[in-house]
Amino acid sequence: MVRSKNASPTWSDVRTALLDFDRAALRGLVQDLYTASKDNQAFLHARLGLGHDQLQPFKARISNWICPDAMNNQPISISKAKKAVADYKKAIGRADGMAELSIFYCEEAFGFLESCSMEDESYFVALIRMYGRSLEFVSSLPHAERSAYLERLDKLRSRGRDIGWGVEDELNSLWYATVLGEHQSE
Incomplete structure (x- = not known):
């Protein structure tokens, strides 16, 4: 299925784009997300079990x-x-x-x-x-x-x-x- 250029991207589109990432590029993407917001940091700390009070x-x-x-x-x-x-x-x-x-x-x-x-x-x-x-x-x-x-x-x-x-x-x-x-x- 070909998506219109005006259609909003979905998780499926993101997942497909991520297939082209190597390990270093994926790590860089996560680092960029981490530095982008405190909410992202809290999410990653909780998900990864980091810190003394998640x-x-x-x-x-x-x-x-x-x-x-x-x-x-x-x-x-x-x-x-x-x-x-x-x-x-x-x-x-x-x-x-x-x-x-x-x-x-x-x-x-x-x-x-x-x-x-x-x-x-x-x-x-x-x-x-x-x-x-x-x-x-x-x-x-x-x-x-x-x-x-x-x-x-x-x-x-x-x-x-x-x-x-x-x-x-x-x-x-x-x-x-x-x-x-x-x-x-x-």
Whole structure:
């Protein structure tokens, strides 16, 4: 199949072009990608297991977007904060890392909500959804690794009462459906 010159290239096109690269050229391409952005660096560090805290760059991005410096008019971006979690999943996606990042997202969101009064329904909905995802990630871990994460999630649930908008009820509902439902099935 011949693609039109106006058609956007696809992964298939890139893969075909990479077949012409020798080892040195491929290494050079990866080096160029590495130096092109901090996000690429975080991805490669996580994928290759490099550094002492591979989650830190992803946490920094989450914190920057979900808990911005309101005094300096930094914007909130739920999608960019969630993208940091998704980027980690693409890079390596370890269940414990996914649990840590999703719970961290919730902790940062609660910290932001407790430091300023905000009435943004989409922010609350995103927080509730991420709490639900956190429970799913923790549930996928071996039983021996769950307790510290569950303790943090339980503390978050109790912080929901100060937020309003039914956040506490939603978190309780997710908690009881996941944690108690799991105990009943054992």
